[in-house]
Amino acid sequence: MTNELPTIRLYLWPHRLLYLGPGMDAGMHHHHAAQLCVGLDGPLRLRSGEDLKWGEHQGFYVPPDEPHEFIATATSTAIVYVEAESAEFAALQAPSQGAAAPRSSTIEALRQLAATGGSAEQADAICLAWLGLTEAAQQRRILDPRIVDGLALIRTQLDQPLRLSSLAAALNMSPSWLSHQFTEQIGMPLRRYVLWQRLWRAVESALMGSTLTEAAHAAGFSDSSHLSRTFRGTFGVAPSFLFGRRDQVFVCFAND
Numbered sequence: 001m002t003n004e005l006p007t008i009r010l011y012l013w014p015h016r017l018l019y020l021g022p023g024m025d026a027g028m029h030h031h032h033a034a035q036l037c038v039g040l041d042g043p044l045r046l047r048s049g050e051d052l053k054w055g056e057h058q059g060f061y062v063p064p065d066e067p068h069e070f071i072a073t074a075t076s077t078a079i080v081y082v083e084a085e086s087a088e089f090a091a092l093q094a095p096s097q098g099a100a101a102p103r104s105s106t107i108e109a110l111r112q113l114a115a116t117g118g119s120a121e122q123a124d125a126i127c128l129a130w131l132g133l134t135e136a137a138q139q140r141r142i143l144d145p146r147i148v149d150g151l152a153l154i155r156t157q158l159d160q161p162l163r164l165s166s167l168a169a170a171l172n173m174s175p176s177w178l179s180h181q182f183t184e185q186i187g188m189p190l191r192r193y194v195l196w197q198r199l200w201r202a203v204e205s206a207l208m209g210s211t212l213t214e215a216a217h218a219a220g221f222s223d224s225s226h227l228s229r230t231f232r233g234t235f236g237v238a239p240s241f242l243f244g245r246r247d248q249v250f251v252c253f254a255n256d
Contacts, residue, residue: 006076008242008249009114011123012200015086015188017235018123019079020114021248023072024241031236033081034089035062036130038101040111042075059101064089078110080127081235083196087187092131102130120254146171147185150178154194158201159220162194199234200253202227206243207251215243 008021023039037044038059047054048068062068064084082089101107109126112118128134150171154162167190168175182190202219206212216227231239242249 009117010251013254014193014196015083015088017081018127023075023077025071025073026236028067028069029236030065030067031234032064032084033234034064034084035081037077037079038107039072039075039077045071061100083188083192085188085192091133106130120252143185146173158198159218199231207246207249
């Protein structure tokens with residue numbers, strides 16, 4: 001018998017989060033990211049939609065901002081969250097809500113990734129298969145050098161206020177051009193990109209030992225309450241769910 005705590009693996013992209021780890025009970029809530037969840041060792045219980053009746057499924061899909069509740073304490077889980085305003089979400093092949101288990105080959109790949117880890121590229125391929133997307137459809141176009149410079153500038157200023165007008169001025173371009181081209185080339189609006197980058201900076205800071213308040217300030221949030229509200233509003237859980245388990249969490253950032 002072992003007392004070893006279960007490992008949590010996080011894969012973080014600018015528009016997507018993959019969680020692999022122990023299941024949880026999540027009371028009635030909603031969040032802006034679309035969510036797909038699968039039980040790796042057993043079924044999950046979910047209720048959502050208008051009738052709010054409990055159902056038992058191996059996997060489920062919840063659209064953005066849809067109230068739902070699930071119980072998954074009897075199984076380890078894989079959960080992928082996708083930004084609702086991203087190009088990937090627009091291409092997502094998913095039912096309106098409810099039961100949605102991936103193919104058995106994808107479930108097995110998720111089990112293997114949860115058990116032994118893997119590269120960001122491996123995790124990305126598994127997520128694309130789960131989401132019903134092809135790698136060819138997700139291939140990046142060559143970015144305009146000014147957008148590349150903008151991404152670098154954003155990452156150096158996450159602890160400060162970031163406004164479209166000031167960013168455009170620093171890059172010597174019009175705000176309207178930057179707003180349109182950023183969404184076109186990156187696949188999500190600038191404001192949502194900045195929000196996810198702030199969340200990832202806070203996660204990185206907290207897992208390196210910062211307090212929740214220190215992590216919030218490092219990522220440009222006014223205080224820990226602001227960070228917690230934003231994290232919960234995006235993913236449906238408080239950041240303390242992760243930050244209280246620092247020794248269990250392995251993170252792979254796939255920002256580039």
